Amino acid sequence: MNWDIIQGNWKQAKGKLKEQxxxxxxxxxxxxxGQRDQLAGRIQERYGVTKDEAERQINDxxxxxxxxxFH
Structure with missing residues (x-):
């Protein structure tokens, strides 16, 4: 999914992100x-992971x- 879609549907995405x-x-x-780089930074801070790991988690x-x- 394109990140622009997530950003455009941020209220809906927040609930799903909170589950993760x-x-x-x-x-x-x-x-x-909705800013992907901000999300990665917060994941790094809260979970004590590297930037690469935060990005991997977001990609997953x-x-x-x-x-x-979409299904």
Whole structure:
């Protein structure tokens, strides 16, 4: 799924993102506002992972989200 779609449907995406990254707060999501780099940074902070690992997790989630939203 193209990140622009996620960004455009941020309210819907937030719920699905919270399921994946429960340590992120509502305040985190309000600050992220659909920005992928901001999401990666928050995942790094909250979960203590590297930037590459955060990006990998987002890519994996994005692939699953495409399947969930379009099937």
């Amino acid at each position: 990254w429960g340590q992120l707060t509502d305040d985190d999501f309000d600050r992220i506002q 989630w994005q692939t699953r989200a495409r399947d969930d939203w």
